[in-house]
Amino acid sequence: DPLVSDSELQEMSTQGSKYIDKEIQNAVKGVKEIKNLIEKTNEERKSLLSTLEEAKKKKEDALEETRDSEIKLKAFPEVCNETMMALWEECKPCLKQTCMKFYARVCRSGSGLVGRQLEEFLNQSSPFYFWMNGDRIDSLLESDRQQSHVLDAMQDSFNRVSGIMDTLFQDRFFTHEPQDTHYFSPFNFPHRRPHFLYPKSRLVR
């Protein structure tokens, strides 16, 4: 035998539905709040992007200046050639030994290949590259390349997201407040579920 009557079950359903109705309204309200947060974040992002562009310009100017100085310096005759070459010949084995010792201890794999590659690199390098801090310049150029790549990838991704979000937030749901508050509360239980919650087919029928 049922412990509760049909009318009691109905009343319980009504009470529970009121709670669900409230939760749905909270979720819709929450969505609008998140939308505002996304917009605020986007404003901050735009401002940051403009700072980033300024910083990029300054960095690239400095890099260009460095490269100019490097080119000019390279054009000079190698006046200290003799001293430099002598030091370089003594520097190379020490550098190779230090580097290989580090590599074998820390990196472990592929020491043979790395050793040959390093020897070739040192033999091809000039002490003037070293003297002019060529390695630091190369690092900077490599950083520049990677930074550009990272920013491009982020921008590309964000542009796609931005297009989608613009379309989403231009929707009437976000741009128009319903005029009639009775119908605005689509979850206006308990009297009747609003028409638009019924599937179209049923309404058409």
Add this chain to the structure above:
Amino acid sequence: SILPLSPYGPLGFHDVFQSFLEMIHQAQQAMDPQFHRPAFQPLDMDFMRGGADNRTVCKEIRHNSTGCLRMKDQCEKCKEILSVDCSTNNPAQAQLRQELNDSLQVAELLTQRYNDLLQSYQRKMLSTSSLLEQLNDQFSWVSQLANLTQGEDPAYLHVSTVTTRTPDSDTPSQVTEVVVKLFDSDPITVVMPGEFPKDNPKFMDTVAEKALQEYRRKKRE
């Protein structure tokens, strides 16, 4: 409009929210892969300054032997090269070298600053990504509502049975089991403690809350 009473205009609740869900998913898909690519990691500028972690140094040595040049400070003869003074032979060259070193320092500093800004920018992007996630989390269950409301019953929650269990070896204290359906979901059984009488005004709020939690948990799965 087939749905003239809808506050959302000619489109109904289902149409509006269904497209939301799809769009949020699309946005998440566009954003997320970027944060999982190794190339997306901001540069480790310590490496440039010679203080990189060992793994980065190993990678750099394998990739390009210039990584070994960072160890020049450990070789006296290499350090001497850097301090060779050619100014007696050519003062202009010395001047130019000084200019190069100065501009190099400035470029390194600006590159570092740029990297910091890039990291802030990345954090901002991550905030957007996390907001999209929240949007999805908060919203997906609502947007599935229309799909699950096929029945004629106007209630969002339908109580089908209420059973009270007297204490036994399995359940030492009395409990009330309420079987409910949310929209057109499968039945969900909510167990309420016996000391919470069903005529308590908060009883059904608690039942509905638990049922909704369970419903959302299943939807997330």
